[in-house]
Amino acid sequence: MRHHHLLPLILTLACVCGLPASGAPPNGQAANQDILVKLTEEQIHAAGVETQPVEAESGVGEIVVPGVVSVPPQQLRIVAAPAAGLVETLLVAPDEDVKEGDPIATLKSSELVEAQRAFLLAMSEAALAVEKLRRDEQLFKERIIAERRLIVTRAEAAQARATLDERAQILALAGMTEPEIAALRKDRKLAAVLMVRAPLGGTILQRHGTTGERVAASAPLVTIARLDPIWVNLQVPLGRAVALDSVERVHLPSAGLDGKLIRVGRTVDSATQSVTAVAEFRPGRSPLRPGQALTAILRVKGGGSSQWRVPADAVVSHLNHSWVFVRVPEGFRAIPVTLVSETPQFASVQGPLAVGERVATRGLLTLLAELAEAESK
CATH class of the missing domain: 2.40.420.20 (conserved putative lor/sdh protein from methanococcus maripaludis s2 fold)
Structure with missing residues (x-):
């Protein structure tokens, strides 16, 4: 007892x-x-x-505490739809490993078509502004036009270049890569399908969207996480928290892993009267899965x-x-x-x-x- x-x-x-x-x-x-x-x-x-x-x-002593496996927040990314449209295909499944740049999904988007049209229009206006500036500079040298007109033309050309850069940034935010934008500049051919790619290498934890679903801009499609290193959130009784400063290492018996304590919380859970401590592990091939409950042993060195x-x-x-x-x-x-x-x-x-x-x-x-x-x- x-x-x-x-x-x-x-x-x-x-x-x-x-x-x-x-x-x-x-x-x-x-x-x-x-x-x-x-x-x-x-x-x-x-x-x-x-x-x-x-x-x-x-x-040297031990403290046995429960813990839950979690993904470090800086290694977790939710891939969202860059533009509103129809999810044509989802190309990945949960627990699948992907590399940075791998295709995740394809979207059919009228917003993408409109953004490309605006980009091509801005490109044409920028080309006209450059040609007008070249002509007015020649006319000014021949003293045919006043300097004031040349100043206005230069301002219009600068504004046209800024608008073109803005439209290119909108295409990038919509998910188009630099090679795709360069191809649009060259061929002036509109693309109705947008390829969504993985922003980092990792494992697909969850699919949020479904094929055939119409989604709004910024709607989540999948969650990707890099699982090495990985964290375990430990629940340490308040009465044992004083010993956390002397923890040498953290052992996971079920996985046969040793890690280190990297953070001790400053608040106490009112329901359990426990302090949350975070331990970091390099799992390698050990099957540590986010959300997994396990038992950890804190190796404490006495004073x-x-x-x-x-x-x-x-x-x-x-x-x-x-x-x-x-x-x-x-x-x-x-x-x-x-x-x-x-x-x-x-x-x-x-x-x-x-x-x-x-x-x-x-x-x-x-x-x-x-x-x-x-x-x-």
């Missing part, structure tokens, strides 16, 4: 015993001091209290303080601190400790313990009630 989630019960016991809601002991005793819980041998036996010995530890290994059931939360109950002749001594890491079987703690001391692992509800009563005196 685990006791880390007994805080509501302990607060109830504290209220019954007259402790203030703030969690501070009424007699002014500091929360970081050990407290003697006096019990006779008969009381200990009746409460079913059992103990196990404290063991010295090398200073300079003495570190001990105790059964996980021996560590309890009380008054926002972690405690263990050490057996002494008078009963038990409640000692505050720092929880460094934890597995389902064992916990690594730092505190004033010694090899050979025995800590309580069963019957802790009775000890907690006696602790609350001792604090109230």
Whole structure:
């Protein structure tokens, strides 16, 4: 039976015993001091209290936490329809790998036809403006026209070039490549079908559009992601967050991968009281898939303080601190400790313990009630 989630019960016991809601002991005793819980041998036996010995530890512990695989946001791209039109074909399927520039879909678009027509018109107007400027420059040299007319002609030519550049940019935004725009300049042949291409290499995660569907401009067609490196979002209990600064590496047992912790969140999930940490992995051929739930092991290196290994059931939360109950002749001594890491079987703690001391692992509800009563005196 685990006791880390007994805080509501302990607060109830504290209220019954007259402790203030703030969690501070009424007699002014500091929360970081050990407290003697006096019990006779008969009381200990009746409460079913059992103990196990404290063991010295090398200073490296583990925290087992759940995680979910996700794609780094900078490696995720939604390919949208560059212009309104009819989806003629979708050329890729989910989980298919594509390279940058590979065809994704074809669109029939009247907007594309109109944009090409406007481009050709701007190209003709720019050519006329250049010819008019050449003619007026010659007439000005022969003193046939005034300089004011030449200035106006130069401004008109500059405006025509700017309009042509604008129309070329509109075609590029509509999905036409530079070679396609160059071919339009040369052949002056309008294309009704637009080829949508992959903006980056990766894996198709999802198809949003369907063949034969009429879509608006910017409507999503497919989602592409680059899956190497990949992230795992870890949910770390708030009480263990202090150990995240000492994490050396993150291990995924199911995939046999080791990664590194790259980010620790500053906010706490109100529902789970956990902190989100992000670990990065190079999966290679390992089948890590976005959305996959898995278990991660955080390898934690202890600090300079003495570190001990105790059964996980021996560590309890009380008054926002972690405690263990050490057996002494008078009963038990409640000692505050720092929880460094934890597995389902064992916990690594730092505190004033010694090899050979025995800590309580069963019957802790009775000890907690006696602790609350001792604090109230």
